[in-house]
Amino acid sequence: MRTTRREAFHLALGAAGTLGVAAPAAAAGRAGDRPGWRTGIEGQRLADLGDGRYRNPVLAGDRPDPNVLKDGDDYFATFSSFEYYPGVPIWHSRDLVHWTPLTTALRKHIGSVWALDIAKHEGRYYIYIPALDTNDPARPLKTWVIHADDMRGPWSDPVDMRIDNYIDPGHAVGEDGKRYLFFNGGHRVRISDDGLSAVGKIEHVYGGWPIPDDWIIEGFALEGPKLLRKDGWFYMFSGQGGTAGPPTSHMVVVARSRSIHGPWENCPHNPIVRTAHRDEPWWSRGHATPVQGPAGDWWLIYHGYENGLRTLGRQMLLEPMAWSADGWPRATGGDLSRPLAKPRPASTGPHGVALSGFTDNCFDTKLAFHGSRRDYARRAKLQDGVLHLEGQGSGPADASPLLFVAGDRSYEVSVELEIDDAAQGGLLLFYNDKLFCGLGLSEGKLHAYRIGQEERWPPGGPATTRRLHLRAVNDENVVTFFHSLDGKSWTKERSFEVAGYNHNVADGFLSLRPGIYASGKGSVTFRNLTYRALPAQQ
Template identity: 40%
Template sequence: MPLSDDGLSITGELKPAYSGWKIPREWSIECFCLEGPTIAKRGDYYYLTVAQGGTAGPATSHMVISARSKTPFGPWENSPYDPIIRTKDNSEKWWSKGHGSLVEGPNGKWWMVYHAYEKGYYNMGRQTLLSPVEWTKDGWFKVPGNVKSDAPILKPKQSALTSSFTLSDDFSGQSLNPQWQFLGEYDTTRFHLNDNGLTIKGKGKSVADCAPLTCIPSTHSYTAQVELFIEGNATGGLTLFYDNKYYSGILADKQNILANLRGWQFPTEKNEINKHVFLKIRNIKSTVDMYYSIDGRNWIKIENSVEVSGYNHNVLGGFLSLRLGLCAVGDGTVKFKNFVYQSIN
């Protein structure tokens, strides 16, 4: 369908351009689901890259398909190397590999960026992978036969970039660090940073409707802890949050420590605190234990633990990942200090 020069209107009729690659019926896929086309130009050809097979579903569902044409309008010839990328068996580390984008890097090297789920860790969401591609003499591209998506590849011969980025946050800046995102909103009147702390005004009546402040864990196993100061009739917490229906964690009101197990919330340690507490989550490969402390040094494990491997798109939909959330619920405020994230090998 042609667009106007400014891209804001349609100037012609819808015409079929490409119908995809025929997936063998015996393959286990989620759906045909032709989607996500991108086009790159190299030499005399335009190369169309699409996703097929469904983003989730079985481990073998998703795939990268390529076709080429001498005009952007077709006709398109499917690559003899299709699927360019695909998970062939659920014994592989990366499942549902697909949705690739072909890019040219430095020194004329070409690469494909794509996404996949990690076996056993669907709740980490779709993760980004990178594979080199090579061009054949007859003008097609493919992933070299000796390259495996679950094995390291040789880095470019230049100095590696270093990064000081960390999920840990002492809230000492003038604005939120980039790892944080409020669920479904960004209300700048609801929070402020001062005195090395982040104060969030309470909202809603539960974790579900409080729009928690979230960040994405980067490792399979970790601890996360934070200090809370509670004012008014607010409840503060540290949760593992998929969406506003599926979450679990540890919380506190002015006096009590609260457990939240899949939305079922109740006091688990009564009359233990006075508006001030440290909370900690310990996640070991989706088995989650929860702790509180009065002084930040001596930790007490609560009775309740939770298993969170099922918090993923294949079970719940939504194409989300399981995130750490800071919650402020109810009438009052919660001040958070010294959020510390530590990976566990």
């Protein structure tokens, strides 16, 4: 009799609520229940199949609005960071398939960071950042810029460009050598030669591609313009249809012009990328950057939701692109359900980041606070792999939890904590301050949270310890929480279904992230943070 994947998974949990050992990764060599991924650090899934091919995503987990800069032999990618701080993560690659984190470029809180753009001009790097700050009613949506002489930093403090109420900047240099930023809705403004301020007024220069009336989309939503100059043409790659909503919403459209000033002509076979049916493996594909591969061929990098797993956020996808004889681009990867040939020349290298442990560089490479307006260095102290976190707020909702991106369909995460004074600390799966679940410990009490509220039926119950091990096992959106006094014998506390913890339910464009929190008066000491992707059970 064949054991199903879910039955085998729960057999691995063991009897009487004690967590057992799952089947070794070597038995399957894959993460998730769709065949084809290899595994890397901590069992995390890899795009590189080891045979000259890759399978999407090339960068798993929440990597929304990816923007990629080719700089010689190097590629740099960054993403919308919204309310996660430190913000603006930068990743590096040499082949578009293997990616490693480099740094986080934004340390000063300027609001919720939306889709941005990386540019290099006359030897200096720039990142153009739209940010929504609801605490500034006079100017809630501003465009900022940071700059550096090296992508590793140090990056400047953000500079207010005095451009308001637009998102999704895209940098371009015209045939006259002048610099411009394009924005959502087909708008554009000229910027100063130093790239730090606007020159002149916002202009409307492009109306988008007319979407058929019978297409099921979230909205028109012309956004994310990325400009490319090639063979005497300026090409504008834009997103339309809405970045979430129905699976068939998002798409990539292209227009071109002989001049940066237009007029812009739409591609005759728009959209060049779109999810056509809900049965496809990737939903809401869009917001693309065209980039030239190491061998001079062309690729599209964009985001999409994994079918049935919106909780993971919008993941980074890579699709080959070809140019037709009449100078229009065509995406050639289909629905991305099959492995594709890697960019040439085929290469290997490190990929991803270890999520376990509190390392000295963890705030540069993996950990970020949600919604924190305080200097994280004042709250968080790292010493010899131990994190001391000062309490904030009255519970997880206003504690600015410390979170990381998980890109696997199933995984487990555990941590040891010790509370001090009147503090409360715990382990969460956190979407936003109204939608999270997890376990927490305070003096004399174990707390259980679901749908952003403390459980009353049944409550968490009493606790006689200030030191506790917590574990969460997320099996494709069914998460089970455990606690233990010694980290060896585990007691199952309760389970939740979390598929609805996503943008279509809660808004905000975020993802469901594992993490820890400290609230109340006092501090919480965290040790032995451990992450492990769970292999497929065939």
